[in-house]
Amino acid sequence: MQDELLRVRGLAKHFDSGTELVPVLSDIDLTLGGGGSLALMGRSGSGKSTLLNLLCGLEQPDAGVISVCGELFNGRQPRNGRGDSRRWADLRCRHIGVVFQEANLMPAMSLLDNVRLRAGLAGQDPDDCSAWLERLEIGELAGRYPDQVSGGQRQRAALAMVFAMQPALVLADEPTGSLDRHTADDVADELFRLQAKTGCALILATHDAELAARCEQRLDLAHTAPA
Numbered sequence: 001m002q003d004e005l006l007r008v009r010g011l012a013k014h015f016d017s018g019t020e021l022v023p024v025l026s027d028i029d030l031t032l033g034g035g036g037s038l039a040l041m042g043r044s045g046s047g048k049s050t051l052l053n054l055l056c057g058l059e060q061p062d063a064g065v066i067s068v069c070g071e072l073f074n075g076r077q078p079r080n081g082r083g084d085s086r087r088w089a090d091l092r093c094r095h096i097g098v099v100f101q102e103a104n105l106m107p108a109m110s111l112l113d114n115v116r117l118r119a120g121l122a123g124q125d126p127d128d129c130s131a132w133l134e135r136l137e138i139g140e141l142a143g144r145y146p147d148q149v150s151g152g153q154r155q156r157a158a159l160a161m162v163f164a165m166q167p168a169l170v171l172a173d174e175p176t177g178s179l180d181r182h183t184a185d186d187v188a189d190e191l192f193r194l195q196a197k198t199g200c201a202l203i204l205a206t207h208d209a210e211l212a213a214r215c216e217q218r219l220d221l222a223h224t225a226p227a
């Protein structure tokens, strides 16, 4: 494992249910180096997606600090704090790739244009994008639209999109959860193969113990979801 890439200390988050404040995460500490991998486990509602959303800046923590690639974020976003949120957006765009359970592709764009768009936003050369689709063995589908390919092929395109941005950190939220076992295994193999090849760090939220066992570290979120 290389130098520290992600450092989280004392992270906490609650949601307002309308009648009460419901704690979801408290006092979360994490350290991950470049090339490292961490499985996030826990029952449904334990806060796995919430933690990933905090790490990529989609949610704001109530307490704690997060630093990514040596850049420290104080967590709370000041009300007029465009500076901080702009820094988060830039950092996320350049360094953090996110894979969801359902491939989040733009429906009106071909697979290749989806990959080009994401790579371009991250400052990578869009001309290299066909090669990423080839690496994911869907090169011949480059001109098709997301609704013209299977769920497994869409998920491969989502991986191509994320790895084409050459991220330092990949956050994967149940990336194989919508696929049949065989296709899920293939997509998981691709995810770990590309992670090893590119040397990025990976945080994987999953209910699948076999998948989790392929990660170096594991964090079980102990939160018990309210009834």
Ligand SMILES: Nc1ncnc2c1ncn2[C@@H]1O[C@H](COP(=O)(O)OP(=O)(O)OP(=O)(O)O)[C@@H](O)[C@H]1O
Pocket: 015, 016, 017, 024, 042, 043, 044, 045, 046, 047, 048, 049, 050, 051, 225, 226
């Ligand atoms: N925006 C929100 N407002 C209120 N409560 C929320 C919000 N988002 C999540 N929660 C609650 O926070 C808890 C954690 O949700 P989260 O989606 O992080 O769980 P999870 O571990 O990813 O679950 P699953 O395995 O089912 O995907 C749940 O009880 C959920 O209902």
